[in-house]
Amino acid sequence: MTSVWESLTVDARDPARLARWWAEALGYQVVIDRPDEVVIRQSPDRFPGLVFVPVPDDRQVKNRLHLDLRPADQEAEVERLVDMGARHVDVGQDDVDWMVLADPEGNEFCVLRQRG
Structure with a gap:
């Protein structure tokens, strides 16, 4: 049995702002826009996407991914x-x-x- 990659989740202080930045950078579109998550994809039915979720703190160390x-x-x-x-x-x-x-x-x- 294998898995299908659906999304990569990014912690963000301002998920909506960062999601829109990445959507513009990648030519993606916002497909879900809620306070607890903002999702961008190439199109609503095309995976994988990027999911931006709120966190209260800034990133502290180099990304591991x-x-x-x-x-x-x-x-x-x-x-x-x-x-x-x-x-x-x-x-x-x-x-x-x-x-x-x-x-x-x-x-x-x-x-x-x-x-x-």
Whole structure:
């Protein structure tokens, strides 16, 4: 027996704001918007999605799980995401071909180069 991946849950101080940020970043849409959870997906019936739930505290340490994004143009995508409120982060990655950014609440994610 196996499981099907339905969603990834993200703790957030402001779930609605962070969900909308990620929806814009990924081209997703908000499919559920309640005080206790905000869900985004590519379309209402397409899985997996991201679920944002409220927590009372800020993130304290480096993420143990993060998203990797692979855009057609890494440089342009990094610029777009930074313009949206992401910031560059150094997690000790040294000289690599991906960029580490953090979303508005400090959750790290990587922007990879185009597959070649």
